[in-house]
Amino acid sequence: GKPFFSFEYFPPKTDVGVENLHARIDRMASLEPLFCDITWGAAGSTATLTMDIATNIQKYQGLDCMMHLTCTNMPAGVAKEALKEAKENGIHNILALRGDPPAGEEWKAAVDGFEHAIDLVKF
Known part of the structure; x- marks a missing residue:
């Protein structure tokens, strides 16, 4: 098959960083690129920004976007809302990940959350 490449972006920590990223x-x-992907911040810390950037990539920059979605600190209700918002914004490619625990902590599933990425996929 034909070789392809993609770009992965991380949500910036500042407003200037967001402008520079766009x-x-x-x-x-x-x-x-075949697609761009945007990470879901550690423990969901950049969830809103991830969604905003993914939407911008998909809707306004005309590139296919794959949005990361992690299980870390992710109750099922929050995951459902994130998936609903992604769908409404035309984001159909989701990379389900378990995710890393917050720095210095052990990983544990959120109450009413997911233990493994496959649980998020099955959801």
Whole structure:
């Protein structure tokens, strides 16, 4: 098959970083990646920003986007809302991950959450 490549982006920590990221994605889009993916911050810390960036990539920059979604600190109700919002924004490619625990902590499933990525997939 034909080789392809993708770009993975991480949600920035500042507003200036977000502006710079959007400009970078615009520039890199001309390279025609098969898709771009955007990570879900540690313990869901950047969930809203991840969704905003993924939506921008998918809707406004015209690139297919794969959004990461992790089990860490993710009750089933929050996952359901995130998946609903992703679908409403045209994001159909989701990378389900268990995710890492917050720094210095042991990993544990959220109450009413998921133990493994496959549990999120089956959900």
